[in-house]
Amino acid sequence: MIELFDPLKGERLRVLDETGEAAPGLDPGLPDAELRAIYERMLRTRTADAKALKLQRQGRLGTYPPSRGHEACQVGLASAMGRDDWFFPYFRDLGMYITLGYPLADYYHLWMGNEAGLRTPDGLNIYPIAIPVGSQIPQAVGAGLAAKYRKLRIAVVTTFGDGATSEGDFHEGLNFAGVFRTPNVFVCLNNQFAISVPRARQTAAATIAQKAVAYGFPGVQVDGNDVLAVYAAAREALANARSGQGPTLIEAYTYRMGDHTTSDDAARYRSKEEVQEWERRDPILRFRLYLGKKGLWDEAYEKTVQESAAEFVEKAVAEAEARPAATPEDLFTYTYAAMPPELEAQLAELKAFLGEGRR
Amino acid sequence: MIELFDPLKGERLRVLDETGEAAPGLDPGLPDAELRAIYERMLRTRTADAKALKLQRQGRLGTYPPSRGHEACQVGLASAMGRDDWFFPYFRDLGMYITLGYPLADYYHLWMGNEAGLRTPDGLNIYPIAIPVGSQIPQAVGAGLAAKYRKLRIAVVTTFGDGATSEGDFHEGLNFAGVFRTPNVFVCLNNQFAISVPRARQTAAATIAQKAVAYGFPGVQVDGNDVLAVYAAAREALANARSGQGPTLIEAYTYRMGDHTTSDDAARYRSKEEVQEWERRDPILRFRLYLGKKGLWDEAYEKTVQESAAEFVEKAVAEAEARPAATPEDLFTYTYAAMPPELEAQLAELKAFLGEGRR
Amino acid sequence: MIMTMVQAINQALAQEMERDDRIIVLGQDVGRDGGVFRTTEGLFDRFGPERVMDTPLSESAIVGASIGMTALGLRPVPEVQFMGFIYPAFNQIVSHVARLRNRTRGRFTVPLTIRTPYGAGVKALEHHSESTEALFCQIPGLTVVVPSSPYDAKGLLIASLRSDDPVIFLEPTKLYRAEKQEVPEEPYEVPLRRAAVVREGKDLTIIAWGAMIPVARQAAAAAQAEGIGAEIVDLRTLSPMDRETFVASVRKTGRALVVHEAPKTCGLGAEIAATIGESALLSLDAPVLRVTGQDITVPLPKSEDLYYPGPERILRAIRRLMEY
Amino acid sequence: MIMTMVQAINQALAQEMERDDRIIVLGQDVGRDGGVFRTTEGLFDRFGPERVMDTPLSESAIVGASIGMTALGLRPVPEVQFMGFIYPAFNQIVSHVARLRNRTRGRFTVPLTIRTPYGAGVKALEHHSESTEALFCQIPGLTVVVPSSPYDAKGLLIASLRSDDPVIFLEPTKLYRAEKQEVPEEPYEVPLRRAAVVREGKDLTIIAWGAMIPVARQAAAAAQAEGIGAEIVDLRTLSPMDRETFVASVRKTGRALVVHEAPKTCGLGAEIAATIGESALLSLDAPVLRVTGQDITVPLPKSEDLYYPGPERILRAIRRLMEY
């Protein structure tokens, strides 16, 4: 399906229109249970996101990059992934984490300012969040190389924003992937902004998907507010990766509904009208309309889902806040496999200092 | 003309075939005197290059990257440039330097191991050679931005190899150029190798020219052993740059006839047959055949040109070797605009040390 | 006018841009948004998009393009959004910015000023609390400047913008809005390469810079209460370093303490301690001590305090020095 | 067998690759060409293109991809062609390689060994004579190793390949073929984090590493002729540093001299001098001196000798120390 949509011709894969109507022949045909699961993940994502913002305002969580508007991209992509696939995230990936089963308490714990929240639970193939923009991309390619070397039939997914495509690491990573035909799926969440810098300032290419031309593998633009389009493209790209057909670049065309982070004020650089225009294309709304048409959604169902999401989120907050603070040992132990004498001395001194009643 | 050759369709601009026949409608129609001047520059380049190799073997010059085979790319490009245009070179650009009027003695002086040879004479717009691969590309874009800001109708040219296209700086530079529509001409000398690494290992893109698609401006592949093709493409790209129509990427498809540098042994990684195959496509030979067909070349003319080239080169060698050695002051004076006390102290100490009869 | 460091920096930029049309500000979000810390606020409206350029997210190109601009006589002021994101531009800085004057024997100079917020203490995200100034201090050709007050920020920035050498101008985020100070309206320079004795004392010398100056002052005040007179030298230009000023101070006091946020090992404190050992060994009544960040990655906000030198840690070291 | 450092490195790689199929060598020209210095010669034929990978010209991706390989349990050995070209990968090294163990509280470790030729003295092109080891020594989490002999090269490299910490393994180009030495055929480790006293002496301590060791030996021999006994400590692992060994030596001799190729200011010598000042002040009979590269960019070949510390400069410093 991917090769049917040529970014050089301005084509974009979309399954659902804004009324939730599925284009004939493009619907990935998921079972009802899976459709509902996707919806539930999207709602959990939005709920958990709103909660993080609230916690931040209350001083209970630090600077936070909200995901609102990206639920279709994140949940659509992660829902198509398999348990053995690997994920190399960026910093705006809440729906990925929720879908892939990363404990939300850990995720909150991280954004509350504790490294322990970055410790992926054993058995989950999720690398830690990369804050330096684009830097995770070559790493994902290396994981792809390793998968190939080990003859694992898995795919390696990495996400990043439109801004990241301007970094050298985007280029070096994708170029490597092309040369070695690694099992990578590169997903750009083109949300039209890198903080205040609009997409047009990021590159003169008409689409981000067409950048794949530079690397000799397919690129496709999908409607990033259409969870089924993201799912369909991801499923195909993942299958191609796993079966040795090489990497794919997916551009998910979407919009950052909120501020860049809680330190940002997007009103300084974009209009209310523009934001409102995108509110209409809300990915959750669109998918709800689709479910409604399929008889999978009604008010009662919505209520259950909302309640369950709220409960899920509150539990995670409670858990995260109950976690113990980092100890000096936590801070010093993981710099090296074995602590060097200088660090031992510094740790001892810190503990003596704290022992004097300070802190 | 550039847009007539689509790299995505595998098209390559070529004016002269291997017998020196010009394709009708593509010949840039240069006056005879200019054609001969181009030939003479190509021959000087080859002569000066061979001399550098000889000097290196004699221990009179250091590690050196030979230009043989690149004469059409270098001389074709530089011949199309105007006096006010800027040039940001890489390390294999002898024909550019000769054509642009950089004193050959300075060039030799540099490769003999003295920074003074990197001091571009006043009035020449040539930035110093960049050894870290690809790093000059964003710099050239900055010069383009400055030209635009100052409303100068000039172009900024930068050259680099096929290997350089894998560096992040290639990407960041070209992307910047696209966004700001700078007056840049990017010329990739695709000579099929980055030291031992073949072009196919460098990128999975079928051509390097097509990488321009990622940046939203035109890219064209030209026959890099055809000086008229290089000239024609460069002239058009330069004109576009100067007139505000933005940047162009030119891929000059050629071959590195010699070793990577005098420290390299290309026989380790490529076959004699391959090299012989390319000998047949020698850019000087091809252009000579063309001149012959136009009645601009005969043995007597060849003899004069050879002699003049030899004289030109010998004079430069003599001049370079007569230059004084760098003094301690030369080494210390240019680190800062004004020498800090610590450097003054180190310089004084060095001089005292040398004064003790050492060196 | 009474102003914060952010305002002082903003004013320095505006005044110099007014005076010198070779100055171009470029970087991520420096334009319409006015910079994530608002240091470039208003410049876009005043000087237009050609002089206040929002760029792609590309540190290497931001610095690399700035270099190229200098070839044609401009004086760019690239902003790197946080010091933790300067590394993608490291090659441009080390291999080109620092060297071009020397490698062209003065034909090409690189009069640019790379501005970047730096340092811990504001409970920021990972990579947003870096203070790796020593990386740059070891590269010949670079000038590294750190202001510790609004007054110095304006004067040092103006001096940097007017300098013919490339400057890495590090702005302590912790001080951006910490303190307001009277700052003269007219442009002025605080000279580069000159440290300042910002507090006099006879018993020991504290050498510090940036956000550590207010912390050192607190410690010095506490020490005073114990009858110990601490002199404080604000280094201001970290490279090339004004060794004379602090060596003279240590010759007088006989004791020295370096305070910095960066980890101890190979931090700038090492060079300062080594210099004192070289030049003032016989004046030393005690070893030169260093109170610094721990030799670990700056922790996330919840544990930042365990990393960061505070007044009590400095006071402890002062006492230890005096008891030696 | 008697062999050069190049051969010793080559043998270490081959033997460990034989033993451990998680080891992958990658970089520019490491494959068919066998590396520009031939350190990887024969590995491509023996282990195939999947384990000896010629890569695109992309330092950041070479290191970045190596990181990703460790996520799936591999132990990559990326080669950077010269230390002067490591800067494009600096972000990957500083922001990821060094930190991943800490930031994931041990879930992800990065057992890779970045190999790169380093140092001056071979009349190479610009950017090919760098010795910026101190850049890496100040980054917590990295291990920085420099061998000074074929024997140590093999043993330290094997220890690095087996280490669970990321190692920056710096190979002094000047020593690649300078000296041959008996090197045991079987694999062995020279322990990381341990300096070695490679020459005993009672009058002063010279601390050095890599290509400066033979130079220091020459100076020490000359000093011996004047009746001065110089002890030489080969640091071997520059970070984390074995402070105990050199401090103990200085406590014994009372005098210390650090020798390194890098410029003086903020070179590793600063940390060593500062450490000695902190830990052995009362044992010092003279200031700790540093004989180093000049505080300038390494000059082009014709003037390299004016930059580089030679035995005479060291001898001068030894005399100065003894006369103090």
Ligand SMILES: Cc1ncc(C[n+]2csc(CCOP(=O)(O)OP(=O)(O)O)c2C)c(N)n1
């Ligand atoms: C290398 C680097 N430079 C700058 C930053 C600061 N920064 C954080 S997010 C961001 C914008 C990212 O934009 P985009 O890639 O489009 O992702 P989005 O935030 O829109 O999801 C910037 C500039 C950074 N984190 N890393």
Ligand SMILES: Cc1ncc(C[n+]2csc(CCOP(=O)(O)OP(=O)(O)O)c2C)c(N)n1
């Ligand atoms: C950043 C960097 N990495 C590695 C090198 C070492 N090196 C010098 S030339 C070269 C190959 C360049 O290949 P290409 O760009 O194709 O240019 P060519 O030499 O073929 O003209 C390499 C790897 C370097 N100079 N800079």
Ligand SMILES: [Mg+2]
């Ligand atoms: Mg974005």
Ligand SMILES: [Mg+2]
């Ligand atoms: Mg090439």
